[in-house]
Amino acid sequence: MKKESVIANQRPAAPESRSDSPSLAPRRVFLARGVQAAGALAAGGMASTASAQARATESIGAQLPSWMTTEGAPMRAYGQPSKFEEPVKRLVGQPFGKLTPGAGVSFTPLQSLNGTITPNGLHFERHHGGVPDIDPARHKLLIHGLVKKPLAFDVAALMRYPMVSRTYFIECSGNSFRNTLPQAQDVACGAIHGLLSCSEWTGLPLAVLLNEAGVDAGAKWLLAEGADAAGMSRSIPLSKALDDTLIALYQNGERLRPEQGYPMRLVLPGWEGNMSVKWLHRLKLTDGPTHTKDETSRYTDLMRDGKARQFTFEVGVKSVITQPSGGMTMQGPGLYELSGLAWSGAGRVAKVEVSADSGATWRDAMLQAPVLSKSMTRFRLPWNWNGAPAMLQSRATDEKGNVQESRSAWNALYSPGNRYHNTMIQTWAVSADGSVKNVYA
């Protein structure tokens, strides 16, 4: 009982007074069951020990798995996941196949991860012309245009600047595009929502370098360009560049992976991922936007009236239940932890509500600390599944009061052909046989 109270102090009970959804269990019940389960495990261990002692002539290793009786693998210079985790990998999409194998996406397997940080090898990818193999000794960052003093920085110079570390999500503008298609796709959570990842980025504020170059009064925007084959480029308002934009050199403690922009990339907290230009090599201060391909023909939001919204930079408030989710199977009625991710480009997540009845009733989930601005927030809520069909949804609210949109509200606004900036609520249907599936509701 003492153990339970310690756990309860660390993880406050979910609010019970708001319970208008009987199937969503108070956290205290879940914890009590956990203690019972721990007791059962301990008893089993004792029985096994007694059995071994009865066969006193045998070595203690006789009944043990081989990894306890043989020397393990030696140290290695760079670690890899267990071979048993091999299925946990990115889903690669190449819309043009062998014609341009480097143009496409890979999705983070959100359904297989927990916590809030994405492992570097599983961070989603979106490349327009493949991953360049850049020699950092030959890479430069040029800052020019409407500046007093055009400057070039080599990588070694940037590595000397005072650095900061910030934890931010990056979400592709096209994330969740699958749920804008006419028919619900029966695929895993990551295949729908996995153009989303979260890392601790370390580097220097872009404002430091802009101040050194001296921004002219007439400069209002800047063009950021990558050193990839596509020369991916985007226009960024100067106000954002001077606010919280980083030039990132490290991701989760190590230098950027090539597919994340090695040797340097922009990180624009809370703004559509395409703007966090990878392989950054040029910044041109301008008096207006350049209207590049990826801010006109792409990443603009076509509306019902045929007009398109351009420069819709900030990512909307959004959430998704990752466990359970599409393609999983429940292990029979009983207690489960519902868990998922919430995020907002406007700041911190303030609340995540969960429904097991397609939005008829809602309960507040627990938000796992720390809840950081423009970062991923993990939410959790115990659920006592009674074995009946259920429709699981989550709905996030951010600190600015923005509430995640329903599917019908989103569809009423955007063209049926729009695939960008989809923030609509996800529904997972749990069938009586325990299967979990993506549905439109």
Place this chain on the structure above:
Amino acid sequence: MFTRKRTATGLTAAALLAACGTPLMGPQPLPQGLNLGRVVTADEIKAWDISISPSGAGLPPGSGSVKQGAAVYAAKCEACHGANGAGKPADALVGGQGTLASDNPVRTVGSYWPHATTLFDYVRRAMPTNAPKSLTDSEVYAVSAYILQLNGIIAQDAVMNAQTLPQVKMPNRDGFVDFSEKK
């Protein structure tokens, strides 16, 4: 970054520690403005500055006709974008005008792109995907002319260059609402 020998400074941590009398700077952050950038010349910038704004600023010399563009397209583009820009396997470049408000909007250069300068900028930097940045400036003008003509935006005898391209009025020029100041 002062412990790895390959850095520009050549300093090592040991050397810093050994430098008796070098003042440590206390818990406040390092002052900003290390000024480690190298001032670059206009000539250096010219080689890098390939972006073209809707005003046409940055467009290079050279020119190309629709007919010349058809030849460039057949050699460099058609395998992916199809005959006459019809698309498949890559994006359609032609058609779709009048469909944007329908349930099946078709977004092409002709129906959706607001600026002809974007076509030049993008083709020159990114196309063809198996040899980006390989076309001459006149080839890019020519193939831009061909795609614009296929969409009925310019005449069969039109020539695109730094003066004519920015003057092309794209059909969907007024189809965008600027949200850069909104949420």
